[in-house]
Amino acid sequence: MQAAIDILDEEGDAGLTFRALAARLATGSGAIYWHVADKDELLAAATDQVIVRFEPQDVERLSPQEAIRALSQGVFDAIDSHPWAGAQLSGNPFQYAVLRILEGLGTQVVALGVPERGRFNAATALLSFMLGLAAQYAVASRHFRDASDRATALRAVAAKWVELDPEQHPFIHHVAPLLPEHDDREQFMAGIDLILAGIDTSR
Amino acid sequence: MQAAIDILDEEGDAGLTFRALAARLATGSGAIYWHVADKDELLAAATDQVIVRFEPQDVERLSPQEAIRALSQGVFDAIDSHPWAGAQLSGNPFQYAVLRILEGLGTQVVALGVPERGRFNAATALLSFMLGLAAQYAVASRHFRDASDRATALRAVAAKWVELDPEQHPFIHHVAPLLPEHDDREQFMAGIDLILAGIDTSR
DNA sequence: ACCTGAACACCGTTCAAGT
DNA sequence: ACCTGAACACCGTTCAAGT
Numbered sequence: 401m402q403a404a405i406d407i408l409d410e411e412g413d414a415g416l417t418f419r420a421l422a423a424r425l426a427t428g429s430g431a432i433y434w435h436v437a438d439k440d441e442l443l444a445a446a447t448d449q450v451i452v453r454f455e456p457q458d459v460e461r462l463s464p465q466e467a468i469r470a471l472s473q474g475v476f477d478a479i480d481s482h483p484w485a486g487a488q489l490s491g492n493p494f495q496y497a498v499l500r501i502l503e504g505l506g507t508q509v510v511a512l513g514v515p516e517r518g519r520f521n522a523a524t525a526l527l528s529f530m531l532g533l534a535a536q537y538a539v540a541s542r543h544f545r546d547a548s549d550r551a552t553a554l555r556a557v558a559a560k561w562v563e564l565d566p567e568q569h570p571f572i573h574h575v576a577p578l579l580p581e582h583d584d585r586e587q588f589m590a591g592i593d594l595i596l597a598g599i600d601t602s603r
Numbered sequence: 604m605q606a607a608i609d610i611l612d613e614e615g616d617a618g619l620t621f622r623a624l625a626a627r628l629a630t631g632s633g634a635i636y637w638h639v640a641d642k643d644e645l646l647a648a649a650t651d652q653v654i655v656r657f658e659p660q661d662v663e664r665l666s667p668q669e670a671i672r673a674l675s676q677g678v679f680d681a682i683d684s685h686p687w688a689g690a691q692l693s694g695n696p697f698q699y700a701v702l703r704i705l706e707g708l709g710t711q712v713v714a715l716g717v718p719e720r721g722r723f724n725a726a727t728a729l730l731s732f733m734l735g736l737a738a739q740y741a742v743a744s745r746h747f748r749d750a751s752d753r754a755t756a757l758r759a760v761a762a763k764w765v766e767l768d769p770e771q772h773p774f775i776h777h778v779a780p781l782l783p784e785h786d787d788r789e790q791f792m793a794g795i796d797l798i799l800a801g802i803d804t805s806r
Numbered sequence: 807a808c809c810t811g812a813a814c815a816c817c818g819t820t821c822a823a824g825t
Numbered sequence: 826a827c828c829t830g831a832a833c834a835c836c837g838t839t840c841a842a843g844t
Contacts, residue, residue, distance in 0.1 A: 418837065428810040430839075435808095439837065490693055490738035494760055499775060506774030518793075520781050523774070525794035529728065532735030535693035557697055571709030571726070572702060578723050590721075591728035598801030621818065631829040633820075638827095642818065 404446050408484045413538075416443075416484075444495040447488040451497040454478035459504070464511040465596055468526065471504045472592045475530050476585060479537045487538030490531040502527050513603055522599045529595060533588050554580045607649050611687045616741075619646075619687075647698040650691040654700040657681035662707070667714040668799055671729065674707045675795045678733050679788060682740045690741030693734040705730050716806055725802045732798060736791050757783045 403424050407416045418439070422429040436442045454477050456470040479486040489498060506523040514522050540550055561569075561576035606627050610619045621642070625632040639645045657680050659673040682689040692701060709726040717725050743753055764772075764779035 417835090419835095422811095429837090430811065431809050433838075487694075490735065491690075492742055493739045494742075499764075499772070503772050503775050506778060510774065519774075520778050520785065521790055521793040522797065523778075524790060525732065525797050528735030528739065528794060529732045530735065531738050532693065532731030532733065535734050535738050536696045536731065539695055539697075561702075569702070569706050571713065571722075572706050575709060575723050575726075582723065587724055587727060590724040591731060594725065594728050594798055594801035594805065596801070597804045598797035598799070601800045601804060602797065620816090622816095625830095632818090633830065634828045636819075 401445055401449060404442055405449065405482075408446060409482060413484045413487060440492070443484075443488045444492060444497075447485045447495065448497045448500075450482045450485045451475070451478050451489075451500065455500070455504070459508075464508040467508045467511070468505060468596060469589065469592060471501070471508070472526070472530065472589065473585075475501060476533070476588050479534050480585070483537045483540065486534035486536075490535040490538065493531065498527070498531075501530070509599070512599060514599060515603070518599075518602055522595075522602070525599075526592065526595055529591055533591075537584075551580060604648055604652060607645055608652065608685075611649060612685060616687045616690060643695070646687075646691045647695060647700075650688045650695075650698065651700045651703075653685045653688045654678070654681050654692075654703065658703070658707070662711075667711040670711045670714075671708060671799060672792065672795060674704070674711070675729070675733065675792065676788075678704060679736070679791050682737050683788070686740045686743065689737035689739075693738040693741065696734065701730070701734075704733070712802070715802060717802060718806070721802075721805055725798075725805070729795065729798055732794055736794075740787075754783060 404416060404421055407420060407424065411420075416439075418429040418432055421432060421442075425431075432442070436445070454474040456467075456474050459467040459470055462470060479489070485497075488495070492498070502523060505526050506519065509519050509522045509526075512522075540553075543553065558576045558579040561572050561579065564573050566573040607619060607624055610623055610627065614623075619642075621632040621635055624635060624645075628634075635645070639648070657677040659670075659677050662670040662673055665673060682692070688700075691698070695701070705726060708729050709722065712722050712725045712729075715725075743756075761779045761782040764775050764782065767776050769776040
């Protein structure tokens with residue numbers, strides 16, 4: 401598993417092949433199938449490991465809101481440092497890592513005092529938002545290797561957005577300059593806070 | 604494009620290969636490359652078409668909240684009837700279809716009276732949530748062909764969740780029975796409403 | 807019980823050659 | 826300007842054969 405994670409971190413999604421993993425482990429490619437059913441299972445297991453590593457400690461001491469924020473930051477950091485995990489999470493919402501996240505969120509939603517029938521929707525809304533961001537990160541990592549590549553790409557997208565007809569795309573045109581300088585983490589947490597505020601009014 | 608969409612609808616993501624598309628068009632596989640740069644562009648174009656078809660008419664007559672709900676339902680319906688588009692949307696957040704959705708959302712966020720510095724975050728929060736759901740739908744469509752397959756699979760997941768240790772996974776254990784009977788569309792709109800409520804408090 | 811590595815059945819993409 | 830289709834460089838997966 402660690403060898404797989406190393407390859408994913410170094411080469412990204414496309415770099416992890418059974419042949420590459422076998423070569424790194426100095427074994428035959430077929431050998432991996434003794435330990436893992438297929439590539440999906442391999443990626444799911446790698447993602448689970450990475451997510452668990454970023455789970456916050458002793459959330460019990462925090463208020464429900466603070467706990468949800470801590471959980472969210474953990475997921476963000478996990479995806480931020482292992483973008484391939486973002487692709488896997490959003491591409492496979494029934495894997496164990498997602499279940500763990502949902503469990504953490506759900507427990508805090510209950511603690512928040514959300515009435516029974518609203519709990520499932522509140523917890524899954526937070527989860528869907530996270531997976532949405534996970535997807536965005538995943539694609540970013542596929543397209544450019546490092547942070548400066550990313551900045552350049554965002555500037556390029558922003559330049560394209562500015563050139564759009566302001567009549568037909570007023571919002572995009574107006575918001576384009578924010579794109580290259582915005583802080584992903586801040587944007588992510590702002591979204592979480594928005595949903596938390598919404599949950600608060602629904603009680 | 605229509606031939607590609609037909610294949611995607613009939614066979615799903617995996618069914619669309621250059622060879623299959625060429626066969627359906629009674630041409631050589633290389634010919635497609637004259638019209639399209641690569642597979643990504645093919646999928647992006649197909650997704651754009653499908654999203655545009657589900658864009659609501661005359662949103663101007665609606666209140667901002669109602670307009671956002673109408674836009675959201677359009678995206679939901681598009682993904683619901685063409686799940687492969689969900690995978691493409693969440694896997695490629697800078698494609699034109701996403702830009703169109705963001706433009707629609709942003710315009711309404713402005714109309715809602717959200718102050719300047721909160722607009723980008725509010726609109727992208729709605730977008731990320733939608734893409735998160737898109738990802739969930741996408742995986743669902745990859746794993747089972749029709750609605751009854753899906754229902755069976757959800758029952759299987761729910762059964763697994765119920766069996767989890769209630770000590771370690773109290774929320775999942777408790778919420779499992781809701782899984783097979785919940786309405787995706789309702790859950791999706793509940794999430795949108797939660798974010799709308801949050802946006803409302805942030806003004 | 808676990809590993810080997812050739813073989814199978816595919817892919818996306820390219821490109822010389824055609825019309 | 827557009828099409829053909831063989832060829833290239835890969836994949837994930839299987840499986841008889843080994844240790």
